Amino acid sequence: MSYIALATTTLTSPDAEIVFSNIPTSVNGVALRDLVLVADFTTATSSTSYIFFNGNDANVTSVRMGGTGSGSGYSDTYTKIFISAGNQTTGQFATAQVFDFTATDKHKTALTRNGNAGTLTQASAGRWASTSAINVLHIKNESNTAFGTGSTFSLYGVA
């Protein structure tokens, strides 16, 4: 397994949606199998962030588990693929791995991890019920508030 850097951005001004488009199925003759997104949020926003594909945020189911630092943790379901909880604060970090993104004979699944040492740690598994190959990856949050200046988003292909 090898990682191939596809694109990266560091926000120089607030931005409410990050879009990675024109995602290829191969790079320099090497076929890509999965996508990995790494996000490092530098400033606070107040809303859950999620990823979706090809401009279509419907037909998604996910399960989530997390811990807030006390008690036994929580688990629930959702209709988006999380990459962060609400009440983000400086230092929130997220990864997402999307499997077999070029396949046209299966739904697309993703595993995500995210957390904020001051608030919670989470993991989720999601499925986009579409057999379309993914060529665009979007990052937004539910209230359409902007991600802060200095936040970084990097996309990798896994061969």
Add this chain to the structure above:
Amino acid sequence: MTMRFIQRVELTSNQAAIELTSIPSTFTDLKLVYSLRSNRSDAPLDVLFIRFNGIDSGYSRRQLRGNGSSSTSDTGDTQQFNVYGLNANNSTANTFSNGELYIANYRSSNNKSVSIDDVFENNATEAWQGINAGLWSNSAAVSSIRLTMLFGNSFLSGSSATLYGITAGSSGGVVVS
């Protein structure tokens, strides 16, 4: 290749700590993968300590862990990241814990966000898997990582830690907006 090997420490004799030093400042993120066993002999579980740059302050983390029948969540130390997934020498023989530590933007002058996933394996009633969100509140680049433990005093022979560097960039014509 975007993910490159940096260094590996594999013990051929027991050792009090494992340290990865002189980490180059040429990557974007770091990934540490470890396989460890402590010499603690009075219990199956030890606690792993992780420190950066030899500094014993500025750490915080939230953890969720489960053992197959229950789960619990807690917060961590301020002197290091303390992770509850370290096999001790009273656990199943020849069994080492596994873990992965990811540091995003380790060279940044911002505080460092850290993700730690770990498992303590044991062919008995006590075994755990955990996820952690951590923060090192320090503006310095991470130049070294030191692993020690709470209860035992050495990692056993066969324990290992491998460090990789990951570089963000662009290829394949992907557009980001």
